[in-house]
Amino acid sequence: MDRRFAVVAAAPALLLLAIPFFAQDAAAPAAGKGGKGGKGGPAKLLRPVEPAPRWPDGRVNLGAAPGHTGYWELRPGFAGRPSGPVPFQPWAKALFDYRQSSQKLTRPPYIDCRAAPGPEYLLAPGFEIIDAPDLKRVFLMDMGGSHSWRVIYTDGRQHPKKEDLRPTFLGHSIGHFEGDTLVVDTVGFNEKIWIMGSYPSTEQLHLTEKFTRPTLGSLEYEVTVDDPGAYTAPWSSRGVINETMAAGFVPNGEMFEYICEDDR
Numbered sequence: 001m002d003r004r005f006a007v008v009a010a011a012p013a014l015l016l017l018a019i020p021f022f023a024q025d026a027a028a029p030a031a032g033k034g035g036k037g038g039k040g041g042p043a044k045l046l047r048p049v050e051p052a053p054r055w056p057d058g059r060v061n062l063g064a065a066p067g068h069t070g071y072w073e074l075r076p077g078f079a080g081r082p083s084g085p086v087p088f089q090p091w092a093k094a095l096f097d098y099r100q101s102s103q104k105l106t107r108p109p110y111i112d113c114r115a116a117p118g119p120e121y122l123l124a125p126g127f128e129i130i131d132a133p134d135l136k137r138v139f140l141m142d143m144g145g146s147h148s149w150r151v152i153y154t155d156g157r158q159h160p161k162k163e164d165l166r167p168t169f170l171g172h173s174i175g176h177f178e179g180d181t182l183v184v185d186t187v188g189f190n191e192k193i194w195i196m197g198s199y200p201s202t203e204q205l206h207l208t209e210k211f212t213r214p215t216l217g218s219l220e221y222e223v224t225v226d227d228p229g230a231y232t233a234p235w236s237s238r239g240v241i242n243e244t245m246a247a248g249f250v251p252n253g254e255m256f257e258y259i260c261e262d263d264r
Helices: 003-015 022-032 090-101
Strands: 070-073 126-132 137-142 149-153 172-178 181-187 206-212 219-226 235-241 248-251
Touching: none
Parallel strands: 149 172
Antiparallel strands: 070 126, 070 248, 126 137, 137 149, 172 181, 181 206, 206 219, 219 235
8 A cells, every 4th residue: 555545544543532642652563573671672673773964063953964854754643641640730630631531522623723732733644844054943844733834943032022922823932952952942822722632721831842863763852841820830741753663754755745624
């Protein structure tokens, strides 16, 4: 079966999953063939391990490079699950439980073609990173959901003043590199978004994301959710994809057309 047809055919079913399962789902094939924690020993490589591409100044290139083009193919979601108990405020816990128990009545906004921020932006079937140091920007191009893009400004600017921020689905993102890790700070969200799975948020939401590319075919993602309007303390989640997983970097691949239609 053609690879593109197979992914497109599966996409509607994947989008109905409201909670990200990327880390577990993507690792399953490797675990069955001797993955970490299994009886067969170390995880089996599905793709060769190659060095991460770098710019002439030595900084890692998170995007495509000459001879190393491609995009990231995903299973549903990419941010895994919360790394510990989520410190809900009572109203937020009640809303989370309602969303979980009534998925025929409530469903993530991205299924209706609305953009989603942070971890919920990184969904199946995949996305592409465009690292543009000459423009002092990093772009995230989403294949599924709303087929949208995020702009991360790396030119040293600060966020607009609070009174000048217009609440949006994706917020306002600024970033800087700490070694090989891109650290992204985002504020300015509206309250229509679901940050991950069924988790609610308010306009006080502040996301801190970290993108690291240890090798050509691996990507590590961490996110910290800080929203005093919905939670009593910050909480985090993490996702990893690498050469031992079914999902991963597609060398020389090009993102295909994915049309999302709002039925409301």
